[in-house]
Amino acid sequence: MSTKLQLFTGLWLAGVVVTAKPVWAIPMVSQLGTPTTTVKELVSQAATPQSLIIINRVQANPTDKGVELILQTTAGEQLQITDRRAENSFIADIPNAQLRLANGDDFRFSSQNPVQGITEITVTNFDAKTIRVTIAGAASIPIVELLDSPQEGLIFSIAGAVASTPSLQPQAEDPQREIQAEQPSTQGDQPIELVVTGQQDSYSVQNAATATRTDTPLRDIPQSIQVIPRQVIEDQRATQLNEALRNVSGVQPSNSAGRTRDRFVIRGFDDFNSVIRDGFKENTSAYRETANIERIEVLKGPASVLFGQLEPGGVINIITKQPQAEPFLTMGLEAGSYGFFRPTVDFNSPLNDSKTLRLRVNASVEVSESFRDFDKETSRFFIAPVLAWDIGDRTNLVFDLEYLKDSRPFDRGLVALGDRVADIPFNRILGEPFDSKEVEDLRIGTRLEHGFNDNWKLRSALRIVSTQTSSFVTEPDSLDEATGLLSRGFGVDRPTPDETYAFQTDLIGKFKTGAIEHELVIGFDFNRQTNFVDDRRSAPAPAIDIFNPVYLTAKPNIESDPFRGLFAADNIGIYIQDQIKLAENLKLLIGGRYDFAEQSFLSIVDGVKFFDISDQAFSPRIGIVYQPITPLSIYTSYSRSFAQNFGIQRDNSRIEPERGTQYEVGVRGEFLDGKLITSLAGYQITKTNVATPDPADLNFSIPVGEVRSRGIEFDIAGELAKGWNIIASYAYTDAKITEDNTDINGNRVNRVPENSASIWTTYELQSGALQGLGMGAGLFFVGERQGDLSNSFTVPGYTRTDAALFYRRDNWNLGLNFKNIFDVNYIESTTSRTSIDAGIPFTVIGSLSVKF
Template identity: 55%
Template sequence: MTNKSQQVVLMVSTLFLLGIAPGLAQTQAQKFDLANIPSIREIKLPLTSAEMLVQSPTSEVVQVTQVQANPTDKGVDIILQTLLGQQLQLVNRSAGNSFIVDVPNAQLRLPSGEAFTFRSDKPIAGVTEITVTNFDAKTIRVSVTGEKSIPTVELYDSANEGIIFSVASTAPRGQQVQPQTQQPPSQTQPSQPSAQGDQPIELVVTGEQDSYNASNATTATRTDTPLRDIPQSIQVVPQQVLKDQQTFRLTDALRNVSGVQSGSSFGGTRDVFSIRGFGGVIFKDGFRQNGDRTIINETANLERIEVLKGPASVLFGTVEPGGIINLVTKQPLLEPFYSVELQAGSFGLVRPSIDFSGPLNNDRTLLYRLNAVDERGGNFRDFDQGVYRFFVSPVVTWKISDRTDLTFEFSYLDDTRPFDITGIPPIGRKIADIPYSRVVDEPDNISFRNELSASYRLEHRFSENWTLRNAFRFSSSDQRFIGARYSTLDETTGNLSRSWSDNKGTNQSYSLQTNLIGKFATGSVKHTLLFGVDLNRDINDLHNYFAFGGAPGINIFNPVYRVTPRPRREDLPFNVTFNNSLDYLGIYLQDQVALADNLKLLVGGRFDIVDQGSSFTNSAGANTNTQVQANAFTPRIGIVYQPVPPLSLYASYSQSFAPNTATTVSGSILEPERGTQYEVGIRGEFFNSRLSANLAAYDITKTNVATTDPNNTDYSIAVGEQGSQGIELDVAGEILPGWNIIANYGYTDAKVTKDNSPLQGNRFEDVPYNGASLWTTYQIQRGDLQGLGFGLGLFYVGEREGDLENTYELSSYLRTDASIFYKRNNWRAGINFKNIFDVNYIEGTYSRQQITPGAPFAVLGTFSIEF
């Protein structure tokens, strides 16, 4: 046999969609075809050899839709194919044994619009890995790593093909090259040998939707900014993590983020979280979710979850200083996509869902996406009522022109479930020793909630550098909670007195946002300017009926239910009506300044005008009206320094504010609560940006907290202060091919630092000093078992105080999850085991009267297919 060496050549294939006629787009939108690619010897006119290749930069971001490869007698040809190759600017450098080329103004994108990553492991002798990835929002990074030294790379230009990189094998003359192969996923085809090569080079090409490591986020800046350039801690839970963990509740999804702890869920009917000890407000696509009356949010239409830690008022208005949670929804795709999934498991859970998307017309100017889910069962508590949940969300995008897009999004949610308001009560300093499935309310406690929302998003690009975005969202929700609730507990006998309640409420929310984004330079300094205006109106109406002490008592150790019939709502003797409205106008300005390639500055400020009104009426005729008006300016400033490209050092100062509703003895409204944070951190990217880690230290102080006036206890003074200091570590990404990880550790010291009551020095309720989690999966990459994968999760929460008075404590716990799954072509089957060791734990708490127990051991099976 004649021994041959092999050579690696890289070809980037780019289709610039904007401004190209549909006919041309159709001829250029090819699939990943790795066969019949011209050999490097067929390409003329080499430009340079392992030197910087510079062409005139393109003014638009080029969409690279293909990466192709072909072995030759010297190595392998890998081609970046584009008709605009002569407009690309390539800059190379070396790091260790890696030859690295950055391609500015270009992005890897599938025809569907989704990002992807190209990787080939040990393709030829002397080369351990070739990767092509999106380094940031406007740069493709090509990396070729040698075993012992930097590979020899030649760069070529072809008018017909694009830019070509040739990497020579280092195999000794006469030694046969034996490339390692990996089976790619279904959207790619393995390459075939060329006339010169006698061994195929197989590739792994995966979408960013399959990655645990997100490179960009919009929540921190309202612009698409690389995480490495943000001087504030922001963590992303990608869709792939939700799929692998088979998570469809935010409570489980946010275990993957440090410093986030679930709180009292109002009987299992709301998503409530704290971030760094303070309340975290939930947003969806940048809009506040249902004002402050949140629901159990649906994850079926989520692309990812972004958690911005620390004060966020500069962009989002009245929020607590701990941070916000932003739910980013799925958007329509250019290519047809259909996914059907069925989940079934313990406690009678059955949950089918669909995800359909694609074009509605031939020229792809109308696109749609439809997500829907129907959920039944799944509650482990001994209620008569199960969970019945239906959700549907259609989205339509109209590409009016190459510069203007208009998207309409709708959603409807209907949710019925047990109203588990009391949960498991404490006795003394500990939770009562009773089964966690036991109900101490009534088994027919029930809640009804539904929500309807409609929104539009309009984007117009005046030029490459100036963009106008306008968006509006309306949401309306109705809820009713029927229960027998905790009143008092005799901790010696276990006798619990209860009250009947029947509460109704409605919420309407109107939000209008307008942003102008501009990019320009002043000399060598580059700017990304954001100017925005927010208008919001939230209206809440609550109509609560009670019979205090009117329900029969129950013994929590030996309960007897249905002693007396539940009264009708109109027969309950005491009622309260509460109306609340919140109007605010926010104007903000932000500048992201690139002082140098490795030195970035973020400066912003916001001015808010808030008008809050409320009225309270009870059955005795007492009526109280309150009107609050507040103005506030909130700044943010941060700096990022990158001594080497993979490493970012940052520091930031930011503030938050929220209006106070309490009044002084003179009748004036207290000044707004103010939050101030100092944060320093370091973010690193490893393994060619496949894995990232963020280490942060912070100090938050919240002032102007209302406390009781010692001279007149009917009024308040703003002398209270609360503080939170901590350290957080978050890691996410791919360690080795097929081995993913997302992990975190958080230390949080949150307490009342100043108060004129016994609360001073108390720790916040439901906030542990220590919390950590680890979730990791491995999928076999080759061989007969290729596609088989395993997952393991460890979720630890330390000891917590149960209420702000610190009268009882919640024990620490370690929950263990695991999974086994199998992927083949376009289908996936898996089994997830949750809380394997059946640990008793408390999910969240608010007081001695509202404690939410965590779920016991459960099994969840899943089957999904895409076509």
């Protein structure tokens, strides 16, 4: 007796149906059942795997709806399908199988343009034990829904299509599905059992867009990149970006500007612009909101080739949620220690019957009190509507908006005394109770993508950001260590507008030169940022005793001359990149970018121009990936970065931009059928042309400074077994100032621990009366760090322990998270001897969500 695995490719807006069933009962589309609503409805009978499956016949038969693709094999074998969709293609891998066709072509079956909307169907031996089936859509990737028919078994049905989205946006949110079909050990004409396991809660992500501006498998990228999926953010209740990034090697929090914004050190280099959103660099003075984050992609090493001037450590790309074809409403509530209260809403709905117009809205409100003295309140409101419109088969348009209003206490934290952090309570503030900062952010964007044909498309995006910031703060100055008195000053910043206008356009094409495949990206981007500083005032503040503080009872009225000025920065970049497939297991990535950058600051009060600089720079990248076996990639790469320099030499000439150069080698592995992804990387980054004081005249600079960072990083993420997820990391970072003509020469870079590590794992019961009950636990270790560039004080290392309990059943999710269980006193980050951020104490957060 024989069975056939069919992939029925039908067209409901370029739809696809995949079905596994006995060979003698091939269904038509009209015979298919209705969509199932639960995974349990898909189970029919049981079986066990035996040996390698041989596919000896492949047919593509036209039907009234599309085309049937039939793969013929013998009965009694294990069938397993893993969805590996990418861009416009539905891709299914069948492990434990081999293609041996009777026509003499043992390795490939192909059908070109079998039906309108499908450009090609291929069946190939991906490796010695895996068959890959690829169904390429003309302009869209299908949305897969599960169908169940009593006669035909399980069916993957594509009842609609999602138009191609910009590559820096997430693809369809439908979970990865795995289908297993096993034959009972007893003989007879019994139907095949099909077990479906959803992967929506998996920690492994196999594709990313940040490294190449195209949706590229991680295994093909010759540079270290880690992805934090939405599930990790939810499992850890990460309401701030720095909580999620604890899971990534080589990333540490940096200067938080008095606990009011995100900033990070990556591979030893600190950069305010290292956080980007959907591929756009952005300047914000507030903590990013996590409610609408789909995933976070962290690209290590120089990224100037695609994003312009940056520090050489890397970039953190926030990928936001996008509208989906199927309607849903998710309502959540989080509440916990220190008055924390945070309701959230995630609403998604198609706006017409054809689902070509779709809307998604994420919103959150947060109120909380600080663990620091005086229980000062934080309040946030966030809303992010996104509208997607499939204008045609090859054209789609997305409009998005984000609005955030954030009000929170300004708090510079603790101070150093001698060579360590002062021994004072971790909740003591050294500012004033009325210190605060308010930020109002508005982002408006649009993205347009048009496919000229199956191989070439144009993608353009526009982003406008407007930020209003106001604050009243008490800034620490210096500490008299003999008396314990901390001198301070007041600062008032009236509402000041900060605006950014950014535009990107890419031409992306696929072509061949002989047997060599290319994916070419040619792009242009423009970014203009203006910041109008209006009525910024300062005045002396009374000193405070750090051991016995006495605070003011009222906010003073500061009367001083205002400072007004206009900062402007313009950046234009032109870049080209080619991803070259020299062979199935050998890939080359090569690219370069040329930047034109200008910055200026003009005083509006007296017309003095503080600086006006203009630079040009070329940033290359080249890397190669070799895959000796399918799940293993070995790579090496070379890349450069640039950042403008503000130093002036004695002859009044400008110092050329700082340049970062990285050499990296690494190994990336995919195990357990791609459910577990590991990476190991070694690198050296050298930043040169750093401005240092001129010994002959300290009013000027010379370009002799150099910073070097060497390190080894290990990351692992994915599913160890059914229901058991893990994400872990380790980083060894040796970051030093290797050349400087001052006394900091040879010092370690501040905020950078030599050793850091993390592990977070969850397990969820898969069956029985307690099915859906789970628990999680995590350890986050950060080693000893230097508190400033002078290495004048040391910040001790720490290990923080977190845990979670949760219960998931049907559309309900109930959770309890415990952060810093052992209430360890630890330092999050430092800015200077008088600005040291203490970490959170023991905290409990309860959560409840329901999806309709």
